[in-house]
Structure formats: structure tokens, C-alpha cells
């Protein structure tokens with residue numbers, strides 16, 4: 001863990017804290033896997049050649065991650081991403097069914113943002129931070145999906161400004177989404193802090209516009225990136241801000 005500027009300086013600097021949503025506050029993996037397992041049973045995917053829920057979940061994530069990278073780089077539109085991730089998953093198990101792919105996509109989009117899983121201490125740390133800072137969100141997720149997550153999880157009231165990539169017209173790590181969010185929040189770079197789980201998207205993105213960053217690294221992955229602060233548990237934020 002690295003703190004630049006020392007503990008007390010760190011505390012005084014910031015007025016605005018920008019959070020990432022997926023994999024930072026919202027436990028995307030747990031929520032998605034709950035929904036996917038439910039889908040495996042509900043749509044009787046076992047009868048179609050998927051060995052078990054675990055295989056379905058693993059295959060889905062491989063395709064979803066790959067397609068999300070294309071989407072993030074602007075090489076795929078969201079409608080295609082949404083049905084293709086299921087069509088490609090089914091193809092892995094030897095069957096094609098466009099109607100089923102659409103039905104799976106619709107079911108997932110409806111239920112996943114309503115299956116609430118937050119990281120431990122997410123609500124507690126936001127409750128602690130809210131009276132002291134202006135809290136905002138910068139998320140690459142889809143506008144309507146992220147909105148449902150925020151309402152169903154009770155996270156929404158904590159945030160003043162919620163910036164989605166759809167609204168900003170660009171995705172993290174594009175510097176424009178950070179400057180857009182700063183403008184919307186009426187915040188300066190020097191009084192702002194970005195907290196997120198992705199080095200590539202949140203941390204390097206924030207750093208490129210001159211923002212300090214907190215790398216939320218619950219898995220403790222190795223890296224060589226110079227970050228302002230690194231934590232493995234959200235509750236550690238109390239020690240610094």
C-alpha cells in the first residue's frame with residue numbers, strides 16, 4: 001500500500017470522490033453468476049447439451065469479456081453485444097437458436113441488475129463518506145441497467161452525479177469521460193479522487209487527466225502501476241479519507 005503525501009495531507013485534499021460501479025461497489029460476478037445459474041435451470045439448458053451451470057457461467061464470461069472489450073473500443077454496438085454473448089456461448093455447446101439467444105439476453109438484462117450483491121462494507125463506507133465529500137459515479141455500463149442496479153441496491157441516494165458512458169458519449173479510459181464528469185460535478189482535478197477496480201480503465205484513465213486514484217484490488221493482483229493508494233477492502237478507505 002502506497003500513500004503519496006502522507007495520511008493527513010491525503011485527508012485534506014479531496015472534495016469530490018468518483019466511484020466506479022461494477023466490480024467496485026456492485027459485486028458484478030456474484031450478481032451475474034446468480035442470474036446465469038438461474039437461467040441454466042429455467043431455460044433447461046442441460047437438455048440442450050450444456051453439462052452444468054458452472055460450464056455455462058464460465059463460457060458466458062469468456063464471451064462477455066471478449067465482446068465487452070470490442071464494445072469498449074467502439075467496435076460493437078450494445079444490441080449486438082447483448083445477444084451475441086449468449087449466441088456465442090450456446091455455440092460453444094454445439095447448438096444455435098436465435099430466439100433462445102434473444103430470450104436469454106432479455107432475461108439476463110431484466111434480472112441481473114435486480115439480483116443485488118454489493119461488496120462487503122460498500123454501504124457502510126458510503127455512509128461514512130457521504131457527509132464529508134461529494135460522491136459521484138463514473139460507469140461504463142448501460143444507462144438503464146446501471147440505473148436499475150443503483151435503485152435496487154439502495155446505492156442511488158449516496159451519489160450527486162451519475163455519469164454513464166452512454167451519456168458522456170465515450171467510455172473509460174477515454175479522458176473525455178473524466179473531464180465530462182468533473183465538469184458535471186463542478187469539481188477540479190486536484191480536489192478529486194477516482195476509486196475503481198480496473199487499472200486499465202479507472203486508474204490509468206483518471207491518472208491521464210491528473211486525478212489521484214485509489215486502486216480497489218480485492219484479489220491482490222500483481223502490477224507495476226504507480227497508484228496513489230491501493231486497498232483490498234473498501235473499509236480501508238476510512239484510514240485515509
Ligand SMILES: [Mg+2]
Nearest residue numbers: 020022023197
Ligand atoms: Mg469496474
